[in-house]
Amino acid sequence: MxxxxxxxxxxxxxxxxxxxxxIAAVQEPDGGVPWPEGHVDAWNHIECLMAMTxxxxxxxxxxxxxxxxxxxxxxxxxxxxxxxxxxxxxxxxSNHAAYIAVGVWHELLVTGDEAFARAxxxxxxxxxxxxxxxxxxRGEILWERDADGTPAEYALLTGCSSIHQGLRCGVSLxxxxxxxxxxxxxxxDRLGHVLAAHPExxxxxxxxxxxxxxxxxxxxxxxxxxxxxxxxEWDTFVVPGLGVRCVSDQPWVTGAETCELVLTLDALGxxxxxxxxxxxxxxxxxxxxxxxxxxxxxxxxxxPHERSSYTAAAVVLAADALAGTGPAAxxxxxxxxxxxxxxxxxxxxCDRAASHT
Numbered sequence: 102m103x104x105x106x107x108x109x110x111x112x113x114x115x116x117x118x119x120x121x122x123x124i125a126a127v128q129e130p131d132g133g134v135p136w137p138e139g140h141v142d143a144w145n146h147i148e149c150l151m152a153m154t155x156x157x158x159x160x161x162x163x164x165x166x167x168x169x170x171x172x173x174x175x176x177x178x179x180x181x182x183x184x185x186x187x188x189x190x191x192x193x194x195s196n197h198a199a200y201i202a203v204g205v206w207h208e209l210l211v212t213g214d215e216a217f218a219r220a221x222x223x224x225x226x227x228x229x230x231x232x233x234x235x236x237x238x239r240g241e242i243l244w245e246r247d248a249d250g251t252p253a254e255y256a257l258l259t260g261c262s263s264i265h266q267g268l269r270c271g272v273s274l275x276x277x278x279x280x281x282x283x284x285x286x287x288x289x290d291r292l293g294h295v296l297a298a299h300p301e302x303x304x305x306x307x308x309x310x311x312x313x314x315x316x317x318x319x320x321x322x323x324x325x326x327x328x329x330x331x332x333x334e335w336d337t338f339v340v341p342g343l344g345v346r347c348v349s350d351q352p353w354v355t356g357a358e359t360c361e362l363v364l365t366l367d368a369l370g371x372x373x374x375x376x377x378x379x380x381x382x383x384x385x386x387x388x389x390x391x392x393x394x395x396x397x398x399x400x401x402x403x404x405p406h407e408r409s410s411y412t413a414a415a416v417v418l419a420a421d422a423l424a425g426t427g428p429a430a431x432x433x434x435x436x437x438x439x440x441x442x443x444x445x446x447x448x449x450x451c452d453r454a455a456s457h458t
């Protein structure tokens with residue numbers, strides 16, 4: 102395993118590790134990594150595990166993967182929210198299930214642990230089969246299935262963009278363990294097309310910044326179309342010197358969205374803008390290495406008044422991408438060949454709460 106990343110002039114290696122340790126500090130005894138409100142969801146939990154792995158905190162990360170294996174249901178999904186190890190919202194989200202493939206592939210890239218990857222493979226396979234079963238004839242993937250088996254009536258752009266990356270990582274992992282899954286590859290191709298070319302396929306949540314950049318971050322839109330997409334809404338969502346708005350109509354910048362845009366810019370080769378944005382959001386850093394979720398820049402208050410593990414995780418992953426030295430630093434940058442020719446799509450999807458909880 103390589104040394105934890107550093108971003109000269111912004112974060113030292115020691116500061117990155119301190120941030121990862123702030124995630125480990127809130128991890129529950131059973132391995133779950135909760136939101137400040139106390140619940141755990143699979144997507145943000147996995148992001149936190151990835152960040153701890155980047156910083157060399159392998160033991161808490163592995164306990165987190167054990168938590169995922171223990172709480173996965175027979176259909177391959179996880180409850181939307183768990184608290185105290187018990188489901189409090191029982192529907193299963195498609196993007197929650199898909200992200201396990203990103204996490205396991207990332208863990209393999211960083212640690213090279215073949216035994217871990219093979220042990221987690223059945224978990225990944227069940228999860229992505231659950232995801233693909235929610236794909237419509239047009240290609241979008243419905244956002245959730247109720248505990249009684251009833252699927253949602255619509256798809257979300259941010260969630261599907263993340264699923265696209267999950268399917269691609271799942272295909273790579275399947276090839277690696279010698280169990281190819283051509284149906285996943287076909288599903289990813291169909292999903293990538295609808296993400297790039299059919300905005301009408303998704304519920305309209307275009308006021309949320311995640312719908313703006315996630316089709317690029319998830320690899321479905323790249324090249325000139327991606328640069329045009331980012332340019333089109335830059336002034337709407339980016340607040341110079343502070344970061345990225347969560348929603349276009351509120352004076353509120355959030356650390357996680359800012360760092361995800363950093364990853365997006367890095368994926369497009371726009372390193373200078375990515376570095377500037379990463380430096381801008383450091384006003385959210387707490388002295389213990391954790392990060393405030395957001396800043397309301399009219400009232401000059403942290404909003405909500407909380408420090409969140411998923412924000413810290415996004416910081417660590419952005420630092421890793423910008424450092425460029427780790428074995429998984431290109432995880433968000435290395436889009437599949439099919440994405441290079443994708444066309445632009447109009448933003449129209451979902452916020453963090455709608456797509457990740």
